[in-house]
Amino acid sequence: MTTSTLAGHPPAESELERRTYAKVFWRLVPFLMLCYVIAYLDRVNVGFAKLQMGQDLGFSETVFGLGAGIFFLGYFLFEVPSNLLMSKVGARIWIARIMITWGLLSACFMFVKTPTSFYILRFLLGAAEAGFYPGVILYLTYWYPAHRRAKIIAVFMSAIPVAGIFGNPLSGWIMDAFHGSSSLSGWQWMFVIEAVPAVLIGVAVLFYLDNGIAKAKWLNAEEKQLLTREIEVDQQHGKKGPHTVAGVFSDRRIWWMAAIYFAFVMGQYALTFWLPTLVKSTGIQGNLNIGLLSAIPFICAIVAMNLFGRSADQRRERRWHLIIPALMGAVGFTVAASYSHNTVVSLVFLSLAAAGVLTCAPLFWSLPTAFLSGTAAAAGIAVINSVGNLAGFVSPYLIGYLKDTTGSTQIGMYVLAGSLVIGALLVWFVPKQLVNR
Template sequence: MSAAPSTAAAIPPVALAGERDATFARVIWRIVPCVTLIWFLAWVDRVNVGFAKLTMMSDLQWSDAIYGAGAGIFFIGYFLFEVPSNLLLQKIGARKTIMRITIGWGVICVAMAWVQTPGQFYFLRFMMGAFEAGLQPGVILYLTYWLPAHRRGKALSVFVSASAVSLMVGSPLAAYIMDLTQGAWGMKGWQWLFIVEGIPSVVMGLLAWFILTDLPARAKWLSSTEKEHIASELADEERRLGPRQHSFMASLGNSRIWLLIAVFFCIIAGNATLVFYGPSLVREVGFTDIKTLGWVMGGIYACGWAGMLVNGWLSDRAQETRLHTAAAAALGAIGLLAAAWFVGQRNPAGVVAALAVSSAGTMGAIPIFWQLPGQYLSGSAIAIGLAVINSVANLAGYFSPQLLGYLKSTTGSYTRGLTGIALVELLATVLILVFIARPVRPR
């Protein structure tokens, strides 16, 4: 009498694949909506100062140079605390880290409502950057604990695209909040903007504690079979990838890491210009009604969201990231160059169209770029490497608003600043095409 077949052997491969797909679908629906909503709120609170500027500047008698310095100093805090945040995540877990980050920046956002001096403005913007530091690379790292690369790409695209959605939805929302609350309880609309948009972050930080789980092995909401599905696929991926750089200190000597930092720096220079000065550029050419301006900016940022999704889909279909990142960055730079021209010509339709093109390209480059570091790093190197790439490159968010604010104050025009930043973003395309080798596809 022959032995009875094993349970695994008795289950058709298609059925096993279906079970695994169901397991990872459950993981995605548990984790991704939570972290995506948190990232959405992070961007709402990070960039609402761009709309607050429209009336806050005159109320407080501040110059464009003061605003540019305050908008940019966020990224100094971001730079200094991003690596420590990811180190802390490895030590205490993602749940505590994400809760700390989200509640912290929410409280700071609310406190912005009572800022009166440039010094207070600089301090709170610095602290907001310090609290938010580590969120994006932390979530990217967190997803590697749960999803192999072939299941992680779409989840990452959804997560990263929340920044564009927040700009698309947050622009008209900010305009209406400021308009409807102006004068309520003796406070300005821009003050209410910070309060109304900061409180949901505090609430979401508390909810993250109950929703997120640090590791699959600790997930009480997964069965033992489901945990085995996750462990098996992650182990298979580790074997397939083969030897990569595991030591972070050793990876610092890898020129490709510094190349990735330079590329992302150039992309972020363009992105920071769009989010911190987009409303001011549109108002510059005649859109003075704040609600109309909000809808115009929502449409511009909607193009950025579409650029993220379309470029992600094209990249996945072609199984290629290098050229898709380079082409998107080039499109973003071309849009900024066109915006510089149309601002000088006082052409409203041209400025809006140019910013829409730049938004689609610049934002479309970001999620595809984040597929590149995993080609070179693993282990502790990727945990800290992601934070280093993000934190150093985001210093562009400090320099580009400073540059625009300074040149606007000294020349009376945004044209020179936009042109300079467009050329910086175009450099990202050059660096990718010249120095990042085309990957060899497996046969």
């Protein structure tokens, strides 16, 4: 019988552990990544649509920024109930419901004509998608103990840069290739075409995902026993968090975590929403060219996310593995803002910013999941994610407003750099014995 230690360096894996966790990984993680690639693409492709949409509909930068951010108001209001419902009805049904409804709503963006219709659809899209990301984080805690999660969540969240690597060029190509077909603009075709996979994969979820270890017919009895034992041992050691939903709201650590996440999400969504515009502002022409160059920062991010995630698990250290990427992001935004008209310099430091801010997200979740368990985990993860993601409302709107006011994104990017520094300082004050597991 082998059980991984919860402190210090882990012992060598047994053959059974290696085989079992490899089976779990290949069964779950690539499929969940595919779901998140589609989710993230449908969430942020509005940033690419802006290149045509703003001109066609006469939307100002502030209107666009508010519309992009209002998604997160719906997300905020429905996040906690959505995650609690998932813990009751199971991941299979709930994740399928989320994907199908957001796919249908995403396609409806082709009918946008006014700022009001834009705002309403963005709010409804956020309400529909609420619970997907924290639901998957919760779902992974059913399969992986704390000391394995940083690497796994980093791999799963590689879906964000993957969505950028493939989604930005794809969005640019669709907008150029289909523009004018059937009297529709390229941005309208983009919304319709990119919504179809969400509905199809949502249906596939119903047949593919299992709600937990006990329901997994692809595991034998010995493998189920090992996984169950590891989860039980993990829950018995170091879980000093709240045990009820009410306890979540009164636990100061939850709100501290939400503040950290808010600081990091400020940078994340500013990057993903505004990257095409930032690349275009350096003098690049053509939607496909903008899309191809916009993929470069995401390629850098996918490498950094997985290197940091693997290192954090190997060393059982969480804080410095989060502080360093945050400071990388701050430096990247600062220098890119200072050289915003130089394509090469701007792209190099936007790549550093992307590597930093996108690495923060997966490594962050190893902090709260180290002390949350049971029903409190469903509520706690949802509270942290919903409050933190309000930055997804503030950040795009702030950048748009400052760009309209000053004629430049420079001041906004300096604000984002400051937010990442604040996040790094907040992480520094988290007790290491609470999270280094």
